[in-house]
Amino acid sequence: xxxxxxxxxxxxxxxxxxxxxxxxxxxxxxxxxxxxxxxxxxxxxxxxxxxxxxxxxxxxxxxxxxxxxxxxxxxxxxxxxxxxxxxxxxxxxxxxxxxxxxxxxxxxxxxxxxxxxxxxxxxxxxxxxxxxxxxxxxxxxxxxxxxxxxxxxxxxxxxxxxxxxxxxxxxxxxxxxxxxxxxxxxxxxxxxxxxxxxxxxxxxxxxxxxxxxxxxxxxxxxx
Numbered sequence: 141x142x143x144x145x146x147x148x149x150x151x152x153x154x155x156x157x158x159x160x161x162x163x164x165x166x167x168x169x170x171x172x173x174x175x176x177x178x179x180x181x182x183x184x185x186x187x188x189x190x191x192x193x194x195x196x197x198x199x200x201x202x203x204x205x206x207x208x209x210x211x212x213x214x215x216x217x218x219x220x221x222x223x224x225x226x227x228x229x230x231x232x233x234x235x236x237x238x239x240x241x242x243x244x245x246x247x248x249x250x251x252x253x254x255x256x257x258x259x260x261x262x263x264x265x266x267x268x269x270x271x272x273x274x275x276x277x278x279x280x281x282x283x284x285x286x287x288x289x290x291x292x293x294x295x296x297x298x299x300x301x302x303x304x305x306x307x308x309x310x311x312x313x314x315x316x317x318x319x320x321x322x323x324x325x326x327x328x329x330x331x332x333x334x335x336x337x338x339x340x341x342x343x344x345x346x347x348x349x350x351x352x353x354x355x356x357x358x359x360x361x362x363x
Contacts, residue, residue, distance in 0.1 A: 171216065201252075216310075238309060278338055303350070307346055307350055308345070315338075
C-alpha cells in the first residue's frame with residue numbers, strides 16, 4: 141500500500157490533533173479525597189467543640205452513636221456510589237449502596253423519640269434551636285456538595301439526576317454527622333423533623349442543580 145493512500149492520510153490528519161486523555165482517579169481514590177475534606181471540616185469544628193461532652197452523650201445511650209454511625213456510613217457509601225455512577229459502564233444499582241446505612245441512620249434517630257430519659261449533658265431544644273440545626277446542615281452541605289459536583293465534572297455521567305441524588309445524600313449525611321459536634325440536644329420529634337427537612341432539602345436542591353451541572357453534550361443530544 142502506497143504511502144500516499146488517502147485513508148492513511150485522513151487517519152494521520154485526524155489523529156495528529158488529538159490530545160492525550162488523562163485517566164480519572166478510581167472511585168475509591170476520589171471517595172477518600174472527598175472524605176478527607178469532610179474530616180478536615182470536622183477537625184476544624186472539633187477544635188472549638190466540647191469533645192468530652194460529645195463522648196459522654198454518645199456513650200450514654202445507643203441510639204445516638206448508632207445514628208452517628210449510620211449517618212457516617214451513609215455519607216461514605218453515598219459518595220462512593222456517586223463516583224461509581226459517574227462512570228458510563230457502571231450499573232444504576234450502585235445507587236442502592238447507601239440505603240442500608242441510611243435505614244440505620246433513620247431508625248436509630250427515631251429511637252431517640254421513644255426514650256423516657258434525657259441524655260446527660262443535653263436539653264430539649266426549642267423551635268429556634270431546631271431551626272438553627274436546619275441552617276447548620278444546609279450551610280455544611282453546600283461546600284461538600286459543590287466539591288462533589290466539581291469532582292464529577294470531568295466524568296461522563298449518563299445518569300445525571302441519579303448521580304446528583306446520591307451526591308446530595310452524601311453531603312447531607314456528612315453534614316448531619318458534623319452537626320453532632322455542636323448539637324447538645326436530646327432527640328425530640330420537632331428536632332428530628334427539622335433534621336429530616338434539612339436532609340430532604342439538600343438532596344432535592346443538589347438533585348436539581350447538580351443534575352443540570354452534570355448534563356454533558358451527549359445527554360443533550362439524546363433529549
